[in-house]
Amino acid sequence: MPDFDYDLFVIGAGSGGVRAARISASHGARVAVAEEHRVGGTCVIRGCVPKKMLVYGSMFAEELGHAGNYGWTIEGARFDWPTLRDFVNRDVDRLEGLYGKTLESHGVEVFAERATIAGPNTVRLASGREITAAHILIAVGAWPMMPDFPGVEHCISSNEMFHLEEQPKRLMVVGGGYIALEFAGIFNALGSEVTVVNRSDRLLRSYDAQVVERALHIMMGRGITFHMNRLVQSVTRDEEAGCLLVDLGDADPIHADQVLIAAGRVPNTSGLGLENAGVELTERGAIKVDEQSRTTCPSIYAVGDVTDRVQLTPVAIREGHAFADSVFGGKPRTVDYANIPSAVFTQPPLAGVGLTEEQARQTYGSVKVYSSDFRPMKNIFSPHAERGLYKLIVDETSEKILGIHMIGPEAPEILQMAAIALTAGLTKQAFDDTVALHPSMAEELVLLK
Numbered sequence: 512m513p514d515f516d517y518d519l520f521v522i523g524a525g526s527g528g529v530r531a532a533r534i535s536a537s538h539g540a541r542v543a544v545a546e547e548h549r550v551g552g553t554c555v556i557r558g559c560v561p562k563k564m565l566v567y568g569s570m571f572a573e574e575l576g577h578a579g580n581y582g583w584t585i586e587g588a589r590f591d592w593p594t595l596r597d598f599v600n601r602d603v604d605r606l607e608g609l610y611g612k613t614l615e616s617h618g619v620e621v622f623a624e625r626a627t628i629a630g631p632n633t634v635r636l637a638s639g640r641e642i643t644a645a646h647i648l649i650a651v652g653a654w655p656m657m658p659d660f661p662g663v664e665h666c667i668s669s670n671e672m673f674h675l676e677e678q679p680k681r682l683m684v685v686g687g688g689y690i691a692l693e694f695a696g697i698f699n700a701l702g703s704e705v706t707v708v709n710r711s712d713r714l715l716r717s718y719d720a721q722v723v724e725r726a727l728h729i730m731m732g733r734g735i736t737f738h739m740n741r742l743v744q745s746v747t748r749d750e751e752a753g754c755l756l757v758d759l760g761d762a763d764p765i766h767a768d769q770v771l772i773a774a775g776r777v778p779n780t781s782g783l784g785l786e787n788a789g790v791e792l793t794e795r796g797a798i799k800v801d802e803q804s805r806t807t808c809p810s811i812y813a814v815g816d817v818t819d820r821v822q823l824t825p826v827a828i829r830e831g832h833a834f835a836d837s838v839f840g841g842k843p844r845t846v847d848y849a850n851i852p853s854a855v856f857t858q859p860p861l862a863g864v865g866l867t868e869e870q871a872r873q874t875y876g877s878v879k880v881y882s883s884d885f886r887p888m889k890n891i892f893s894p895h896a897e898r899g900l901y902k903l904i905v906d907e908t909s910e911k912i913l914g915i916h917m918i919g920p921e922a923p924e925i926l927q928m929a930a931i932a933l934t935a936g937l938t939k940q941a942f943d944d945t946v947a948l949h950p951s952m953a954e955e956l957v958l959l960k
């Protein structure tokens with residue numbers, strides 16, 4: 512056995528890298544991590560966590576809007592973006608510290624600099640130092656894709672949304688996925704004029720079409736403008752008017768104070784030195800891995816967004832954990848990608864697990880669909896007559912649950928619990944046998960006829 516500096520060197524201290532480092536160390540491995548930006552990665556520093564806090568901050572607008580009907584008089588209510596932004600960023604600092612402490616307490620050495628691959632067992636730090644390791648784990652995540660149109664340099668990505676100097680009065684969002692719609696929801700609630708430009712006529716491609724249709728209807732009702740089947744032709748800065756002019760190919764450009772590009776995230780492999788170890792990429796530019804997350808170089812593994820399997824934090828964490836258990840814990844295991852629950856934190860949020868109605872029909876031919884289209888009690892006091900929609904997709908003969916999809920207040924919280932039933936392979940009968948908890952929104956799931 513050659514003598515290496517470490518048993519494991521992890522490149523990237525995000526969701527997947529931190530979990531893999533911590534668990535490998537707890538299995539007795541000597542572990543080091545390199546992080547070029549901030550410990551915690553996308554989710555903690557500029558993703559899930561600060562995004563959800565902005566969602567919470569923006570939800571006050573709706574509550575305050577209802578308050579009058581509940582008998583409350585709220586005088587002088589106004590919103591101050593820098594206060595929310597700074598509060599969120601202070602909490603991100605706190606979490607970054609906690610992640611750093613976790614690594615430290617597990618004896619993981621952290622190098623606060625960029626690392627690249629110099630060979631099958633060697634990484635090169637930005638400072639020039641070379642370090643050897645028996646295994647290398649690439650967990651460098653993904654980066655916002657910026658399309659190629661004139662003036663794209665005037666646009667921003669989700670990374671910058673958490674640090675805006677001022678709240679944009681007019682926000683244009685390019686894209687129709689998670690990031691686009693979550694930020695559209697946040698800034699619409701905060702009072703910005705929001706326009707979404709989507710290149711196709713379909714939003715949130717992986718979600719149930721009927722649920723997405725309901726989300727679109729509600730978002731339009733709340734004042735978000737949608738331009739479907741459109742691509743940005745160019746963006747120019749109008750110095751005199753102090754704003755951006757966005758050309759969608761129409762007679763008049765659209766005025767915006769900020770243009771957010773949310774057109775997908777690409778694996779962060781540029782300049783990583785993969786060629787030095789024969790690590791191959793897929794056609795889509797992701798690191799090619801097998802079921803065990805092993806790359807085409809036997810001593811190098813990769814987990815998380817850089818492998819572009821499913822770009823979600825719990826998935827990166829599971830992949831990192833499975834890698835550590837397999838390589839250092841003597842418990843080889845793989846990640847099960849079936850039935851991953853997910854949510855979009857729009858207002859109201861939507862969530863789903865398992866097959867959509869379309870997917871189920873394609874796979875099984877015919878299926879049974881139980882649904883409830885209801886007005887949540889919470890919305891009775893609201894000026895918006897918004898309705899929730901829950902759907903249960905079941906196998907026609909066995910009545911086994913194939914998919915659960917919903918939109919409405921607290922949908923992600925309810926769906927996380929309902930996903931257990933799907934994972935456990937339960938049938939519709941188990942839902943029918945469960946006594947309703949009244950009055951709640953979740954009871955709709957056990958009252959479906």
Ligand SMILES: Cc1cc2nc3c(=O)[nH]c(=O)nc-3n(C[C@H](O)[C@H](O)[C@H](O)COP(=O)(O)OP(=O)(O)OC[C@H]3O[C@@H](n4cnc5c(N)ncnc54)[C@H](O)[C@@H]3O)c2cc1C
Pocket residue numbers: 522523524525526527528545546547548549550551552553554555557558559560562624625626627650651652653669690779783814815816817821822823824825827
């Ligand atoms: C705005 C936004 C909202 C999101 N919301 C959600 C959500 O609600 N729920 C959810 O499940 N997922 C969400 N995601 C996705 C989630 O953040 C990612 O799937 C997850 O962070 C992937 O983890 P990872 O370990 O693969 O990479 P990351 O967390 O991105 O970590 C990679 C790390 O590697 C570092 N790095 C890169 N290259 C190098 C190098 N050469 N040397 C050293 N360090 C390097 C980076 O600085 C980074 O810290 C969101 C993403 C975004 C952008």
Ligand SMILES: NC(=O)c1ccc[n+]([C@@H]2O[C@H](COP(=O)([O-])OP(=O)(O)OC[C@H]3O[C@@H](n4cnc5c(N)ncnc54)[C@H](O)[C@@H]3O)[C@@H](O)[C@H]2O)c1
Pocket residue numbers: 658685686687688689690691693709710711714715742743773774775776821822823853854855856
């Ligand atoms: N709530 C969550 O779990 C959550 C939230 C945010 C992000 N994420 C993760 O991060 C990933 C990235 O998010 P995202 O919203 O950037 O990607 P996405 O894949 O969800 O959506 C990308 C959107 O951009 C559009 N698009 C692609 N190229 C374009 C172009 N050239 N011009 C205009 N539009 C274009 C696509 O049609 C699509 O609507 C997601 O896939 C998701 O896994 C998860």
